[in-house]
Amino acid sequence: MFETLQPAAPDGILMLMSLYRDDPRTDKLDLGVGVYKDVDGKTPVMRAVREAERRLHKTQASKSYLGLAGDVVFNELMIGLVFGEKAERPRLRAAQTPGGTGALRLLADLIAASRPDTTVWVPDPTWPNHMPILRAAGLTARTYPYFDSTTGSVRFDAMIEALKGAAPGDVVLLHGCCHNPTGADLSAAQWETVAALLAERGLTPFVDIAYQGFGDGLEKDAAGLRILAAHVPELLAAASCSKNFSVYRDRAGAALLLGRNAAEADTAYGQLLGLARGIWSMPPDHAAACVRIVLEDDDLRADWKAELEAVRLRMLSLREGFAEALRRQSNSDRFDFIARQRGMFSRLGLTGEQVSRLRAKHGVYIVGDSRFNVAGLPGDRLDALATKVVSVL
Known part of the structure; x- marks a missing residue:
């Protein structure tokens, strides 16, 4: 062989x-x-995470499986962290994943299961692992202009022009903040323009938010994603805890989805968990449990x-x-x-x-x-x- x-x-x-x-x-x-x-x-290791590990070691009584969705309290807390406390919760679902990479792959598989003939539009340049993940899910990917290496800024007009050529039903991958590898992000006004275009053309945003808190702060770094969520009927997001909680090797992330309504969100979520069953079955616990402990405790x-x-x-x-x-x-x-x-x-x-x-x-x-x-x-x-x-x- x-x-x-x-x-x-x-x-x-x-x-x-x-x-x-x-x-x-x-x-x-x-x-x-x-x-x-x-x-x-x-x-x-961040101070709060270290303390959370100590508490977890002291209180954890079992190493039994968590279930397909992982730590459900962690999932709810991640929805709040990414989408904000005023988010339309009935339309939002989250599943714990092995890091942000796991979330990207799980959501890519969900796209392939939902619309196998869709095209995913990816910024040029982007994180090198995006393309292999999309290909592994069997998806077709195309690039749109993003970065001007001469000025170090976003090629926004070219980006918009390219996305006008996307077909209804296509998916557009966007970095939520702290664009990797360029560091060049969209302004609030540009996010509004992108959101209006996606809504008008029936395009679904797929947001990779791996660095929330590293750019302009936790709330401002999520502003672009929240603008999208206010304009479009459906949205996918892959969140990572690797950077902002510094739990790289322990692999904690979340696959998040926004549905048109609660019923469609439930259906999509059921499919998402079924796909997870065929990849890693049950997610790892340690890092997500530590993140949960930190986010639940006001002092931590x-x-x-x-x-x-x-x-x-x-x-x-x-x-x-x-x-x-x-x-x-x-x-x-x-x-x-x-x-x-x-x-x-x-x-x-x-x-x-x-x-x-x-x-x-x-x-x-x-x-x-x-x-x-x-x-x-x-x-x-x-x-x-x-x-x-x-x-x-």
């Missing part, structure tokens, strides 16, 4: 990790891996929000500092867009050859498309890093 297989295409980020690990230089810098890092270069929730806000503000400070350092070293405003963008990632706008030289000459590791992890920036050595970047231009 295995003799028919071809070698898998190498994963660029995993290859970068391997190259970094084998690099003997002591001043090397990893800006490629997509996890949050604190000032010491570590990905910490307040402490989590405070620590998350500190993370957000640190990344904003690094963005501003790096943009200023690049302005000083390049004597131009070429990189000012970095300060305007949001989230954990941006693109420097370097060529592949320049990215290779930055790695070979200076030990600075970024992804081939020049995406870098803002959280990995060395706050006390931004000018030195900027000098290295400018040297390869």
Whole structure:
């Protein structure tokens, strides 16, 4: 059987990790891996999550299955976190998933079961895993223009023009906030325009909201999704707890859906759980239980929000500092867009050859498309890093 297989295409980020690990230089810098890092270069366990784990260890009396939907209280809390407390709850459903990636795959399978001939429109560029997930679900995907690498901003007019060509019933994948890999997000006014277009043309939004709280705050980061929910009859959303609760390896997320009415939401939800049964059957418990404990307890929730806000503000400070350092070293405003963008990632706008030289000459590791992890920036050595970047231009 295995003799028919071809070698898998190498994963660029995993290859970068391997190259970094084998690099003997002591001043090397990893800006490629997509996890949050604190000032010491570590990905910490958040205080509130640590306390939730302690309580869970003390009180959990069983390791029995949760059921297809997972932790139902966690699901309700995630609906509130993503859609807001004023959301139209009778039309909303949620299922716990193994991370945001699990939510994306489960919802992609639901699209395929509902409308197998539909086209899913995906921003160009987007998170590299989006396309493989959609293909694995048997869906057809097309791209729409999104990012202008020259200005570091959204190609909004081109985006709207492309989506006008989508057929009624098609699905449009959107990043809820902190666009990966570009950091370029839609404004509130642009979200309103997109929502009106989707509603007018009968298109269904599929929102990947993996970084809520990392951009402009928990509420503002969900504003675009909530604008969509107020305009369209149906919506799909994949939420991740990996980043804002820093539970990466424990895999907690939620697949959320908005139906035209409660009856249709129930039908879609039943199909969603049936699909989950055929993939992972029952979701893992630990991280979702910890998130539930944090969100249920007023003190823990307040402490989590405070620590998350500190993370957000640190990344904003690094963005501003790096943009200023690049302005000083390049004597131009070429990189000012970095300060305007949001989230954990941006693109420097370097060529592949320049990215290779930055790695070979200076030990600075970024992804081939020049995406870098803002959280990995060395706050006390931004000018030195900027000098290295400018040297390869």
